[in-house]
Amino acid sequence: MNTPQAHLVDDDDAIRDALAWLLKSRGLPTATYASAEDFLASWTPDTCGCLLLDMRMEGMSGLDCFDALLARGAALPVIFLTGHGDVPLAVATLKRGAFDFFEKPFNDNELATRVGEAMVHDAHRRAVHASADSINLRIQSLSPRERQIMDGILAGKYNKVIADELNISMRTVEVHRANLFEKMQVKTAVELANLLKSPQA
Structure with missing residues (x-):
């Protein structure tokens, strides 16, 4: 720059x-x-x-x-x-x-x-x-399944509910959840929600 x-x-x-x-x-x-x-x-x-x-x-x-x-x-x-x-x-x-x-x-x-x-x-x-560009790049790095899991997490749904809705096992949800948290650089669902509420200009 x-x-x-x-x-x-x-x-x-x-x-x-x-x-x-x-x-x-x-x-x-x-x-x-x-x-x-x-x-x-x-x-x-x-x-x-x-x-x-x-x-x-x-x-x-x-x-x-x-x-x-x-x-x-x-x-x-x-x-x-x-x-x-x-x-x-x-x-x-x-x-x-x-x-x-x-x-x-x-x-x-x-x-x-x-x-x-x-x-x-x-x-x-x-x-x-x-900051907005960085967040967008992280989101783009998610797989389609990880995005589905993220949507469920942001909707406040439990892992079991997400698993049932997507017709996958709880273990699979947990693996995807861990992967998307790593890619989004957060440790909790609250951090994830706050990150995606960040002002993006």
Whole structure:
């Protein structure tokens, strides 16, 4: 996975350099791009951290870049940097999933803090995804019979009831139960139920 960074996109060299210095001085790893096109060319699904995006730029606008990212299924938190006239537009982007926006001139401390929060938010989201992916892989490793046993366990049924319903022996149920617990990395039916109730995003 790529290193989490604040990805800063602004076509104004002076603003870009000043913001990069600000974020790096607060211990936030930062990568800079002179255009939305440059950022999109470097973006991959593993790009992580957050995106600081100027709304108005030469060539592709910040808004067009945001739309392109949404079309790619990107979930990177986006903080827009806007001029006064763009505030209504920025508010509209929040409703479409942007993380926040800051009107120029902005408070350096507030912006740096919010960038840090966006990066924490992204790290948490990725951790939840990784956890969900891990659980799904475990489920996929189960045999059809083990899945049937698991369904019975989750329904609160005793081994004998599961055995009767599936027309197999109690011993067979116990073997499958042990195997599926090992594959799902749990020790009890309660752990199994709690694992499958985990938030999956």
